[in-house]
Amino acid sequence: MEKANQITKSNMLVKGTLSQNDYSDKYYFDVAKKGNVKITLNNLNSVGITWTLYKEGDLNNYVLYATRNDGTELKGEKILEPGRYYLSVYTYDNQSGAYTVNVKGNLKNEVKEVEKDSIKEVENNNDFDKAMKVDSNSKIVGTLSNDDLKDIYSIDIQNPSDLNIVVENLDNIKMNWLLYSADDLSNYVYYANADGNKLSNTCKLNPGKYYLCVYQFENSGTGNYTVNLQNK
CATH class of the missing domain: 2.60.120.380 (Jelly Rolls)
Structure with a gap:
């Protein structure tokens, strides 16, 4: 997860592409306070794509995965404790395809602005x-x-x-x-x-x-x- 890209704010639309040679993308975000977090992935080309979410400190066991498949949308939501989380988006059928993903919740950058003179x-x-x-x-x-x-x-x-x-x-x-x-x-x-x-x-x-x-x-x-x- 060292090369994961940051999702900096809630409802930020992230775009990506997966293929046989590039079969997974990694992202991370910080939950600032306990609350519901909803993840929605839009599978733009209807290929075999899904996602799983992990909490920092235990990257072997996922805490959330896509549980709803509304056509091309893969959704999941859960009440999460504060901390850093890693989102893995991956393909499982070796086909190329594009996707968008967004995370809605109490993400760190939205809760408190840092004082400018700090x-x-x-x-x-x-x-x-x-x-x-x-x-x-x-x-x-x-x-x-x-x-x-x-x-x-x-x-x-x-x-x-x-x-x-x-x-x-x-x-x-x-x-x-x-x-x-x-x-x-x-x-x-x-x-x-x-x-x-x-x-x-x-x-x-x-x-x-x-x-x-x-x-x-x-x-x-x-x-x-x-x-x-x-x-x-």
Whole structure:
């Protein structure tokens, strides 16, 4: 599924062609919140085409497949949990044919717009020595997944400060954050207090370098988050 193409919004019409030499197409989309997702494939040339849907983390077992065949339309729908899903469209009779497919549901890009003054997390920032440097007054947008379990940011504090850290879990994955001092990377100095999808704390800090580690656990899938840092 590494070369899958993204379906970025609900009811986006995607066109494709399959043949004996190109017998499957892969797509992915992100469900932002629990709700009904409906997939409709229009088999334009009435050849042997169908589709199956998989959830990230278990690509061996499908969670949904086409259960209705209304002439040239292959449909299926189900209430899905938040996370990333992979759609496989494939032919089973070695004939060439074109199709269109669309997905309707609570897809990620339709639920929340990212603030324009935010900066985007840059990979690879998964270790302390590869931490992404940010200002102590910053807004950051990041993404975690089963293949990218943590993001680390370095913050320089010049004077004794109250650093307010608010991380918002946009896609309801299982995530948290910890703050470390560069003087001791084995023991955190602050952790988050959870309030719904917000993970926050006000940290009383002495001058020095600190590392904010944002991480997900239990392989809970792909999800976006924002970090709001305010140095008081």
